[in-house]
Amino acid sequence: MKKGDYIVMAFSILLVGVLCFFLYGQKKNEALYVEIIVGNEVVDSLPLNQDTVYSVNGVDLTVKIEDKQVCVMDTGCPDRLCKAAGRISQAGRSIICLPQKVIVRINGTFPVDAVAGGMCP
Amino acid sequence: MKIKTLTLCGILLSTALILSWAERFFSVSLMRAFPGVKLGLANIVVTVCMVYLGFWPAFIVGLLRVFILFLIMGNAVSLAFSLTGCIVSLFVTYFALKLPEKHFSLISVSVLSSLAFNLGQGMVSILFFGSSFLYYLPVLCTLSLPCGIVTGIAMNGIRKAWPST
Numbered sequence: 001m002k003k004g005d006y007i008v009m010a011f012s013i014l015l016v017g018v019l020c021f022f023l024y025g026q027k028k029n030e031a032l033y034v035e036i037i038v039g040n041e042v043v044d045s046l047p048l049n050q051d052t053v054y055s056v057n058g059v060d061l062t063v064k065i066e067d068k069q070v071c072v073m074d075t076g077c078p079d080r081l082c083k084a085a086g087r088i089s090q091a092g093r094s095i096i097c098l099p100q101k102v103i104v105r106i107n108g109t110f111p112v113d114a115v116a117g118g119m120c121p
Numbered sequence: 122m123k124i125k126t127l128t129l130c131g132i133l134l135s136t137a138l139i140l141s142w143a144e145r146f147f148s149v150s151l152m153r154a155f156p157g158v159k160l161g162l163a164n165i166v167v168t169v170c171m172v173y174l175g176f177w178p179a180f181i182v183g184l185l186r187v188f189i190l191f192l193i194m195g196n197a198v199s200l201a202f203s204l205t206g207c208i209v210s211l212f213v214t215y216f217a218l219k220l221p222e223k224h225f226s227l228i229s230v231s232v233l234s235s236l237a238f239n240l241g242q243g244m245v246s247i248l249f250f251g252s253s254f255l256y257y258l259p260v261l262c263t264l265s266l267p268c269g270i271v272t273g274i275a276m277n278g279i280r281k282a283w284p285s286t
Contacts, residue, residue: 009232
């Protein structure tokens with residue numbers, strides 16, 4: 001281990017730090033929103049960090065937001081798969097009620113862990 | 122190309138292949154926790170090849186290693202990843218070896234080339250997976266530091282044991 005090696009290591013740590021700062025630093029203040037989509041239109045957008053109960057206009061479906069998680073609380077569709085989907089909290093996830101053509105989606109970029117598994121040689 | 126160089130290239134290539142196959146057993150837990158992270162033992166061979174035989178033999182050994190490894194156990198996506206990472210890190214290794222030997226040992230070379238490997242991989246994965254992969258890049262780069270140091274120590278050992286060209 002020579003003197004220059006320590007310089008190179010310090011430089012690498014600095015590089016990683018800068019990378020972290022730029023990638024993670026700005027991510028923090030991006031608040032997540034729950035989008036309610038009926039048909040092909042976004043009818044409403046609710047902040048994920050505010051607990052509410054919201055009934056969707058025009059269809060028989062109620063959405064509950066609690067502890068930064070969303071779930072379908074009540075639905076009038078026959079199969080009730082949307083209610084069975086349970087709670088979602090990550091960006092990019094969605095609950096879909098096919099009979100009533102309703103999509104409850106959390107916007108934002110999808111976290112990488114589900115995707116990086118594919119690259120392991 | 123001299124016969125001696127050719128033979129050495131062959132031996133180094135097969136050593137690199139064996140190492141990249143065997144490192145799976147060393148780093149299983151590492152790979153499970155962080156997908157895509159490897160120790161990079163084969164990098165030792167490629168760098169040693171560049172130190173003793175020059176840039177082009179190392180380039181050929183590096184590329185052939187990636188291709189043969191792909192034929193043995195890879196898929197097309199992992200080929201694109203390793204190929205880009207390998208080429209980028211080969212160029213960085215070439216320039217890192219120009220650093221004055223008095224102050225910089227092979228640990229520097231190894232750390233820099235493993236960083237470059239990850240950055241190269243990062244570029245390709247953005248093409249494949251979109252920009253959301255960027256958030257995984259700091260993890261890879263942070264882990265490339267200890268891995269680079271470990272392989273660098275091994276390289277220093279080899280250089281000490283094999284001093285003549």
